[in-house]
Amino acid sequence: MKNTISTSTVIVEREVAADVSVLQDHLNFASNSVTVENQTARLVIRAYQTAFAPFRIYQISFGIPHGLEAKTYPLGTAENGLLAHYLPPNTSPLDSYNAISGSITFYEAPSPTRIRGKFHFEAQKFDENQPEIAHIRNGTLEIEVDQAK
Numbered sequence: 449m450k451n452t453i454s455t456s457t458v459i460v461e462r463e464v465a466a467d468v469s470v471l472q473d474h475l476n477f478a479s480n481s482v483t484v485e486n487q488t489a490r491l492v493i494r495a496y497q498t499a500f501a502p503f504r505i506y507q508i509s510f511g512i513p514h515g516l517e518a519k520t521y522p523l524g525t526a527e528n529g530l531l532a533h534y535l536p537p538n539t540s541p542l543d544s545y546n547a548i549s550g551s552i553t554f555y556e557a558p559s560p561t562r563i564r565g566k567f568h569f570e571a572q573k574f575d576e577n578q579p580e581i582a583h584i585r586n587g588t589l590e591i592e593v594d595q596a597k
Contacts, residue, residue: 464495464508466567466587468534470545471580477506484593486560490514490529493563493591504537508584510552512563518556523547523569532569534582545571545582563591 464479479495493510511531523532524547532547550569556562567587573580 463591464493464587464589466508467583467585468506468508469583469585470536475506477508477584479508482591484560484563484591491558491560491563493589499537506537507533507535508587509533509535510567512558516554516558518554520551520553523550523552523567532567532571532584534571534584536582543573543575545573547571548581550584561593563589565589 463482464477466477468475468477475497477495477497480498482493482495485492485494491510491512491514493512495508497506498504499506509532511529513529516528516530521528521530523530530552532550532552534545535541536545547569548571550567552565552567552569554563554565556564558565565588567589568585569587571582571584
């Protein structure tokens with residue numbers, strides 16, 4: 449059984465933040481809600497920012513293998529098992545932007561209840577016929593889950 453923990457959207461804000469640029473569009477991403485899913489082999493982090501007029505949802509997500517130490521890891525390589533994605537509004541998850549380069553630094557070993565660090569990455573769509581690159585810069589992770597909720 450999967451263990452999913454959703455962090456509070458009322459008490460904690462800006463758990464995940466970053467500057468996102470794709471072509472001429474720029475977004476100051478600041479999560480409204482974050483979910484932490486403790487799977488067998490990894491933590492899956494999904495951070496969402498909701499915007500209105502018109503309604504849309506942006507997502508930055510990470511797959512973090514269990515057992516990582518506090519240090520800097522490259523993104524966009526298959527060797528360490530770390531995954532990073534950006535999903536703009538009205539986009540199929542199969543067409544998300546996937547990290548092709550960058551890094552993530554953990555200030556302490558990531559756990560299901562606390563993930564602290566910084567990140568940046570460049571990401572490209574699964575569809576290689578769409579060559580635009582998403583630039584995710586100045587990213588921060590300040591996720592602390594209160595399991596009593």
